[in-house]
Amino acid sequence: MVQTSAKRSRPHKNGEMKSRKRQKVEGQSRKVRLDQLQWKPVEMPDRLDDYEGFFGLEEIDDVDVVRDEVTGAVTFESRKAEEKLKKAEEGNSNKVEEEREDEEGDAESWEGFSEDEGQTEAQEENAQHAAEEPATVEQPGQTAKESKKKDKKRKRDDTNGESNHETKKTQTNKPQQKDDLSDVPELNGKSVFDILADAPTDDEDVEVDVSAWEPLGLSPDTLEAIARLKFAQPTTIQSSAIPEILAGHDVIGKASTGSGKTLAFGIPVLETYLGLTQGSPERKLPLALIVSPTRELAHQISAHLSKLCSGVDEAPSIATITGGLSVQKQQRQLETANIIVGTPGRLWEVISSGHGLLASLKKIRFLIVDEADRLLSEGHFKEMKEIINVLDREDSEGPNEDEPENARDTEDSKVERQTLVFSATFHKGLQQKLAGKNKKAGELMNKQESMEYLLRKLHFREEKPKFIDANPTSQLASGLKEGLIECVGTEKDLYLYSILMFHPNRRSLIFTNSISAVRRLTPFLQNLNLPALPLHSQMPQKARLRSVERFAERAGSILVATDVAARGLDIPGVEIVIHYHLPRTADTYVHRSGRTARGSASGSSVLICAPEEVAGVRRLVAKVHAQASSSGKKAKTTHFIRTLDIDRRIVSRLKPRASLAKTLADAVIAKEKKHSEDDFLRQAAEDLGVEYDSDELEAGMRGKRGRGSGRKKKEKEARSLSKAELQAMRAELKALLAQRVNTGVSARYLTSGGVDVQSLLSGVGNTAFLGEVGGLGLDDEEEGGSGEGK
Numbered sequence: 124m125v126q127t128s129a130k131r132s133r134p135h136k137n138g139e140m141k142s143r144k145r146q147k148v149e150g151q152s153r154k155v156r157l158d159q160l161q162w163k164p165v166e167m168p169d170r171l172d173d174y175e176g177f178f179g180l181e182e183i184d185d186v187d188v189v190r191d192e193v194t195g196a197v198t199f200e201s202r203k204a205e206e207k208l209k210k211a212e213e214g215n216s217n218k219v220e221e222e223r224e225d226e227e228g229d230a231e232s233w234e235g236f237s238e239d240e241g242q243t244e245a246q247e248e249n250a251q252h253a254a255e256e257p258a259t260v261e262q263p264g265q266t267a268k269e270s271k272k273k274d275k276k277r278k279r280d281d282t283n284g285e286s287n288h289e290t291k292k293t294q295t296n297k298p299q300q301k302d303d304l305s306d307v308p309e310l311n312g313k314s315v316f317d318i319l320a321d322a323p324t325d326d327e328d329v330e331v332d333v334s335a336w337e338p339l340g341l342s343p344d345t346l347e348a349i350a351r352l353k354f355a356q357p358t359t360i361q362s363s364a365i366p367e368i369l370a371g372h373d374v375i376g377k378a379s380t381g382s383g384k385t386l387a388f389g390i391p392v393l394e395t396y397l398g399l400t401q402g403s404p405e406r407k408l409p410l411a412l413i414v415s416p417t418r419e420l421a422h423q424i425s426a427h428l429s430k431l432c433s434g435v436d437e438a439p440s441i442a443t444i445t446g447g448l449s450v451q452k453q454q455r456q457l458e459t460a461n462i463i464v465g466t467p468g469r470l471w472e473v474i475s476s477g478h479g480l481l482a483s484l485k486k487i488r489f490l491i492v493d494e495a496d497r498l499l500s501e502g503h504f505k506e507m508k509e510i511i512n513v514l515d516r517e518d519s520e521g522p523n524e525d526e527p528e529n530a531r532d533t534e535d536s537k538v539e540r541q542t543l544v545f546s547a548t549f550h551k552g553l554q555q556k557l558a559g560k561n562k563k564a565g566e567l568m569n570k571q572e573s574m575e576y577l578l579r580k581l582h583f584r585e586e587k588p589k590f591i592d593a594n595p596t597s598q599l600a601s602g603l604k605e606g607l608i609e610c611v612g613t614e615k616d617l618y619l620y621s622i623l624m625f626h627p628n629r630r631s632l633i634f635t636n637s638i639s640a641v642r643r644l645t646p647f648l649q650n651l652n653l654p655a656l657p658l659h660s661q662m663p664q665k666a667r668l669r670s671v672e673r674f675a676e677r678a679g680s681i682l683v684a685t686d687v688a689a690r691g692l693d694i695p696g697v698e699i700v701i702h703y704h705l706p707r708t709a710d711t712y713v714h715r716s717g718r719t720a721r722g723s724a725s726g727s728s729v730l731i732c733a734p735e736e737v738a739g740v741r742r743l744v745a746k747v748h749a750q751a752s753s754s755g756k757k758a759k760t761t762h763f764i765r766t767l768d769i770d771r772r773i774v775s776r777l778k779p780r781a782s783l784a785k786t787l788a789d790a791v792i793a794k795e796k797k798h799s800e801d802d803f804l805r806q807a808a809e810d811l812g813v814e815y816d817s818d819e820l821e822a823g824m825r826g827k828r829g830r831g832s833g834r835k836k837k838e839k840e841a842r843s844l845s846k847a848e849l850q851a852m853r854a855e856l857k858a859l860l861a862q863r864v865n866t867g868v869s870a871r872y873l874t875s876g877g878v879d880v881q882s883l884l885s886g887v888g889n890t891a892f893l894g895e896v897g898g899l900g901l902d903d904e905e906e907g908g909s910g911e912g913k
């Protein structure tokens with residue numbers, strides 16, 4: 124039995140009075156026994172019954188875990204106690220004292236464990252961050268009533284990633300983000316997506332005039348929410364789409380990457396929610412279902428909407444339903460969710476498992492399909508179809524078998540939902556096609572067939588949804604510079620490294636077409652002392668989120684990713700996108716490139732091409748530019764992407780270190796692979812009842828040797844490197860990295876960390892390899908047609 128007392132200090136922004144008052148309340152020891160709390164038994168799967176003395180599990184809801192920033196001690200606080208605390212704070216001090224007396228009887232706040240033992244990797248990481256950078260701890264899942272005013276200062280990178288601003292965060296009433304954030308890695312108590320959603324303002328106390336939003340017909344409460352985000356005016360897609368949505372229309376919205384599509388649908392959802400009577404049963408039902416193609420994007424949308432709803436009285440509760448995190452928790456969060464954001468697979472899993480969700484989902488006001496062209500095609504087709512079908516199905520499985528008690532009444536249940544569909548890459552023919560007008564079945568139409576079919580299945584409530592094209596002239600952001608670098612296929616690694624060296628300490632995002640390339644390139648770059656992070660779909664979900672978190676937090680970091688990062692991720696300050704592998708489609712090129720130059724920022728997109736790929740790339744990029752300007756007709760494909768200058772002499776000087784780094788990375792991967800293969804073969808041998816001999820068995824199982832022998836041979840070579848050889852190589856690489864690479868100009872050098880290269884990038888004293896302006900010539904406004912780019 125544990126008996127402890129609760130102590131928690133909370134600085135208050137608005138002066139010492141309240142803070143002292145609170146300390147007075149909180150400073151009181153509230154003894155508690157863990158077994159006095161409202162523990163609930165958890166139903167165990169059959170196979171775990173009485174499992175080796177493991178008799179059962181109990182759980183408790185509404186308990187916050189609070190980490191003292193100074194001592195690192197962890198305490199737990201129940202919501203109930205928290206609410207009382209708030210009440211106490213609002214009342215006069217005498218009353219507080221009286222309530223405190225009463226509270227002592229049923230205290231529910233206690234000090235439990237210290238974090239010293241059993242820290243997870245993420246916690247260790249967070250602790251490290253906390254030491255480097257003090258920040259306020261926000262509890263995930265706080266309700267509006269529970270959230271507290273906190274002072275905090277946070278360093279932020281400016282858009283160049285070089286200088287930091289200190290910013291203060293004002294009080295917010297956090298919406299109930301029912302995101303499964305207890306599973307999401309946190310940084311200083313904030314989830315990564317809280318961090319991403321923080322509006323990048325220099326001074327959060329500065330009031331912003333939001334009168335430019337008034338013509339959109341929003342309520343004062345919504346305008347206040349927007350003012351808190353410091354968004355002085357709507358973007359084009361927002362000013363076009365919001366009034367149409369509020370007028371009850373279905374909308375298909377197209378706007379370039381980074382142009383604010385999330386709030387184009389998020390603001391009308393909030394406005395509608397605020398239109399529901401406070402405390403009414405409707406406020407307890409799901410209002411909007413938002414479907415996203417990737418988990419990271421779903422969490423980001425939740426965080427973005429959560430941020431919008433911060434400070435709103437009785438804020439909507441937001442649940443994030445994605446794979447890779449605990450389904451049980453998500454199911455519980457769904458019970459009270461107003462806005463549900465999820466990926467199709469997990470959504471389908473949760474919907475189809477019952478739990479009363481379906482009945483209320485059938486009555487949602489908004490079905491929102493973000494990145495719709497991806498969601499309604501590729502691998503998501505089936506699950507999306509199931510979800511749409513089930514939402515529209517008459518209750519054939521029995522009349523409202525799982526209807527919640529507080530469901531809308533019969534009249535209300537006729538409310539038809541609005542369907543909102545958004546992406547940066549819709550094709551022009553789509554609008555006519557949906558309206559059944561397009562007679563011409565061109566190539567474009569064939570490619571889009573599955574999507575059009577499903578879009579029809581969405582059952583827009585209007586015959587013709589409003590098609591809003593906010594950027595008819597470009598799918599790409601206006602601040603984006605594009606270029607390509609040509610090199611032989613076997614030297615892509617070297618050129619990748621070189622680009623990063625010529626473009627040092629910038630937040631860079633590298634796209635590959637395969638998971639194995641991510642696995643290979645990340646250690647390759649790390650070996651070269653570059654802060655590379657991996658992101659691909661086979662990583663455990665927490666590791667995925669952690670990579671995004673670190674990438675977003677650390678200036679100059681590098682994310683090596685598959686196209687799982689291509690859509691929607693809104694990470695501020697990404698300065699360069701490098702296509703290590705060429706995008707397979709024009710749309711992928713648009714979305715990948717759209718991770719930089721977001722909003723009013725600028726950024727670069729660089730393709731690394733083998734000579735035989737150049738022609739195809741030029742066609743693909745020309746197609747992107749042609750699609751944008753086509754107005755439905757076949758456009759001229761005259762756009763000419765430029766080849767960027769890079770001094771190949773300097774690249775060749777980087778070769779020895781790049782080769783060593785590659786050999787080392789390959790050796791580690793080959794050894795790991797061998798281990799897992801050995802495990803597999805050992806198991807197979809056991810199953811067959813034969814003695815395990817790896818070579819023999821491998822040969823036997825694979826049949827003839829020789830297939831894929833080139834790769835296999837290389838792997839074998841990499842594997843056969845001894846520890847001593849690897850150590851020697853590491854030492855050699857270390858020595859090389861410590862040396863400066865002569866760039867052949869004045870006294871400037873390339874080093875492993877990119878020191879001294881900064882000035883080279885701006886062309887200072889080195890017009891020879893960097894071109895006249897800008898590191899890779901990307902700052903040159905002219906784009907092709909001039910004979911450049913050969």
Ligand SMILES: Nc1ncnc2c1ncn2[C@@H]1O[C@H](COP(=O)(O)OP(=O)(O)OP(=O)(O)O)[C@@H](O)[C@H]1O
Nearest residue numbers: 354356357358380381382383384385386547691693
């Ligand atoms: N009215 C506004 N004023 C200033 N910034 C805004 C405004 N609306 C949204 N933003 C910011 O712009 C950034 C991009 O928004 P968002 O992620 O919604 O873009 P998107 O159009 O969905 O991009 P993508 O197509 O890549 O998914 C976000 O950081 C968001 O906070």
